[in-house]
Amino acid sequence: MPPPATATAPTECIDSRTYESAVHDLNSLQSNYQTLQQIKESGGQLNEYSLPEFEAFIEKTGHTVTDLNRLNVIHITGTKGKGSTCAFVDSVLRQTGKLKVGLYTSPHLIEVRERIRINGEPLSREAFGKYFYQVYDKIRASKPELRKVHEGSPDMPMYFRFLTLMAFHAFLAEGVDVAVVEVGVGGQYDSTNVIRQPVVCGIASLGLDHQAALGATIDQIAWHKAGIIKPRVPVFTVSQPHDALNVIRQRAEKCSAPLQVVTPLPDTQELGIPGIHQRTNAALASALCHTFSQRTGHVISATCIADGLRLAQWPGRSQRFVSPRNPKLTWFVDGAHTIESISACAQWFASLDHPSRCLLLFNPAKGRESKELLATLLEVTGECQWIGAVFCPNVSVSRADSINKNMPEDADLAIQHDAAQVWESLQPSSSAPAAAKHIVPSINRAVELIESKYADAPLHVLVTGSMHLVGGVLDIAKGSI
Structure with missing residues (x-):
């Protein structure tokens, strides 16, 4: 097992x-991937320490868990759609024009400061640096034995937990009226679950993901997700697999928390985020905002809700853009990485009008099964004319923010070779030329290959399989989100 994260002196090679x-x-700081591996190897024992350790870090920054109640948190978890739901909620709340709205989500696409937003805007670089070092310095200056939960407790929280701590610190310092908080992984032991009195909780669509940490079955995963339910706090969810919904109901009843299952919004409601599946996420967001209004007294009119849903944006999800370097090339990006989300992504892509040439740029997120993902994608997009596929690891030479803290730090192409073989095996046997496949060592090379080899005629490129891949493409091919 890797040693616990320790605080090191700030770098001297970069302007402080x-x-x-x-x-x-x-x-x-210790990566999320390393932490998930530790939890797996400990048989879940480290989970029991996660929230007590995080509470200790909160105290080291000069705050208390009770202080977080001032943030009026809307807490959202799920497997598919939790980020989009957060984006819808954030957009609706901002339509009132009277609320200072904090938003904490993950992962980021291009710059890490995207994860912490106030009134729709990421923290400025100056503010990010200020709040980062306020938290970093207070933890480093604290006595190591202060609230030491167990002998192996780290001196410094790992990457995601540090950002969660920093988000809470920034929201308190900025005096936000409401904080929309997305769970990182699971719910029960996630660092965001240190929140004891949220205003309302939401559980988006559930599916199989992070099985090593959350369990192999849907009911085990549902138990973790439903861990954000708090005593007598309203909770909303969407249509779920039978076993998952049973677990959510049981945990809600145990907490005396009123539970309601929402239904998708009708086609008459215009949504800013495309995709038929977004009607479910928008319905969940609407219910959360309505209940927030009821419980806090902040007026959120029906017009605010309708406008917020219509104006919502969530880059990297069902997003399209024309290449600024070649008008013949159109990119379609979606960070789908589970069977359920890949299916939704494929439905969105298949519903659009395409030229005779479509190309796939794919990277299977670590631990995901390429065969299932690609088989689902090809089945749903059966009418698309695929001329080839490009596979690459989540490696980008663009910026430090692009370092993927959810994967081991290697550029092993073995996963890409496996995915390429799966792609080849799934191609229909016919007399037509086989769809080409390419394996390249970085996102930069993938974009260069597509622009130089395939963009001489109208081409639609679908980028999916990993949010980090999508972020890299947006940075390299578009230059922004």
């Missing part, structure tokens, strides 16, 4: 107290 130095020091 800048956004760049903050990103450098953040990247030096």
Whole structure:
């Protein structure tokens, strides 16, 4: 098992107290991937320490868990759609024009500061650096024995937990009226679950993901997700697999928390985020905002809800853009990485009008099964004319923010070779030329290959399989989100 994360002195090779130095020091912290591996190897024992440890870190920054109640949190978890639901909620709340709205989500696409937003805007580079070092310095200056939960407790929280701590600190410092908080992984033991009195909770669509940490079955995963339910706090969810919904009901009843299952919004409601599956996420967001209004007294009119849903944006999900370098090339990006989300992504892509040439740029997120993902994608997009596929690891040479803290730090192409073989095996046997396949070592090379080899005629490129891949493509091929 890797040693616990320790606090190291801030880097001396980068100008101190800048956004760049903050990103450098953040990247030096223990990664999410390492933490999930530790939990797996400990048989879940480390889960029991996660929230007590996080509470200790909150105290080291000069706050208390009770202080978080001032944030009026809307807490949202799920497997598919939790990020989009957060985006819808954030957009609706901002339509009132009277609320200062904090939004905490993950992962980021291009710059890490995207994860912490106030009134729709990411923290400025200056603010990110300021709040980062306020938290970092207070933890480093605290006595190691202060609230030491167990002998192996880390001196510094790992990457995601640090950002969660920093988000809470920034929201308190900025005096937000409401904080929309997305769970990282699971719910029960997630660092965001340190929140004891949210205003309302939401559980988006559930499916199989992070099985090593959450369990192999849908009911086990549902138990973790439903861990965000709090005593007598209203909770909303969407249509779920039978076993999952039973678990959610049981946990809600145990907490005396009123539970309601919402139904998708009708086609008459215009949504800013495309995809038929977004009608379910928008319905969940509407219910959360309505209940927030009832419980806090902040007026959110029907017009605010309708406008918020219509104006919502969530880059990297069902997003399309024309290449700024070649008008013949159109990119379609969606960070889908589970069977359920890949199916929804494929339905969105298949519903659009395409030229005679479509190309796939794919990276299977770590631990996901390429065969199932690609088989689902090809089945749903059966009418599309695929001329080839490009496979690459989540490696980008663009910026430090692009370092993927959810995967081991290697650029092993073995996973890409496996995915390419799966792609080849799934191609229909016919007399037509086989769809080409390419394996390249980085996202940069993938974009270069597509632009140089395939963009001489109208081409639609679908980018999916990993949110980190989508972020890299947006950065390299578009230059922004």
